[in-house]
Amino acid sequence: MAERPEDLNLPNAVITRIIKEALPDGVNISKEARSAISRAASVFVLYATSCANNFAMKGKRKTLNASDVLSAMEEMEFQRFITPLKEALEAYRREQKGKKEASEQKKKDKDRKTDSEEQDKSRDEDNDEDEERLEEEEQNEEEEVDN
Amino acid sequence: MADVVVGRDKCGEQRLVSLPLSRIRVIMKSSPEVSSINQEALVLTAKATELFVQYLATYSYRHGSGKEKKALTYSDLSNTAEESETFQFLADILPKKILASKYLKMLKEKREDEEENDNNDESDDEAES
Numbered sequence: 001m002a003e004r005p006e007d008l009n010l011p012n013a014v015i016t017r018i019i020k021e022a023l024p025d026g027v028n029i030s031k032e033a034r035s036a037i038s039r040a041a042s043v044f045v046l047y048a049t050s051c052a053n054n055f056a057m058k059g060k061r062k063t064l065n066a067s068d069v070l071s072a073m074e075e076m077e078f079q080r081f082i083t084p085l086k087e088a089l090e091a092y093r094r095e096q097k098g099k100k101e102a103s104e105q106k107k108k109d110k111d112r113k114t115d116s117e118e119q120d121k122s123r124d125e126d127n128d129e130d131e132e133r134l135e136e137e138e139q140n141e142e143e144e145v146d147n
Numbered sequence: 148m149a150d151v152v153v154g155r156d157k158c159g160e161q162r163l164v165s166l167p168l169s170r171i172r173v174i175m176k177s178s179p180e181v182s183s184i185n186q187e188a189l190v191l192t193a194k195a196t197e198l199f200v201q202y203l204a205t206y207s208y209r210h211g212s213g214k215e216k217k218a219l220t221y222s223d224l225s226n227t228a229e230e231s232e233t234f235q236f237l238a239d240i241l242p243k244k245i246l247a248s249k250y251l252k253m254l255k256e257k258r259e260d261e262e263e264n265d266n267n268d269e270s271d272d273e274a275e276s
Contacts, residue, residue: 007173014165015200022201023208023219032221037203040224040237042174044199047236048192049175057180064175066187073195077233081198088194089187092163 010041048072164193171196203227203234 015038019029049064051072056064066089073081171193175184204219210230211223222244228237 010166010170018197018200019204022204026217028218030220033219033224036221036224036241037200039240040203041196041200043240045171045174045196046178048195049178049181053181062182063185064188065185066191069188069191081195084198085191085194088163089191092190
């Protein structure tokens with residue numbers, strides 16, 4: 001697959017925003033400087049990937065994982081990134097766990113609903129009678145508690 | 148602490164990374180010998196790249212001459228690439244800029260040196276025979 005040159009670049013708007021947020025207010029960033037940082041970022045990705053891949057190969061794995069990336073940062077002498085990266089990883093894992101639980105819950109609810117719909121078809125009348133009886137029972141209970 | 152890790156987008160929603168994962172993935176896959184990339188590795192690489200952009204920008208600004216003028220310029224960045232060991236891997240893509248006239252002068256001097264060396268070689272040959 002041939003990549004077009006622009007595919008290896010990162011979006012200018014996002015890069016600019018990251019730079020602006022990092023620098024003090026009112027600092028002007030020349031177009032050349034922005035473009036240079038963007039290119040540098042792409043090179044950083046390549047360098048980090050290559051480095052991480054070495055760690056994966058050492059571990060006889062074909063898939064790059066999180067620890068390979070962290071080891072690469074250490075190797076490249078960007079130790080200052082390791083703590084924030086570990087925090088990001090924790091946050092990401094919590095998010096994923098939350099999503100998984102939410103979709104499992106949805107599935108449970110869906111299954112329950114489907115089951116009860118099938119039962120309703122044959123027992124509509126019975127349920128109505130049951131509901132009326134339940135309401136009466138609840139009212140009785142409330143009266144007892146008040147006393 | 149969470150603010151350091153998450154950014155906020157236009158809607159004010161918290162997002163873990165701002166850079167598009169699909170693009171990061173394309174760049175990573177262009178590296179030879181890389182077979183596959185696990186999703187966590189992709190997220191971490193994107194996050195690391197953001198940290199890198201911040202670091203490169205602030206480092207270059209602090210050490211650069213543009214500071215008095217409250218500006219970040221290309222030369223601040225190329226100086227960083229040349230002078231800092233951490234950023235040396237960027238030296239080839241952030242070369243220092245010189246005036247065209249100076250470059251032409253350098254080329255001329257280099258050519259003159261090469262001609263001189265050629266002449267010396269010839270005279271060496273003659274001496275041997």
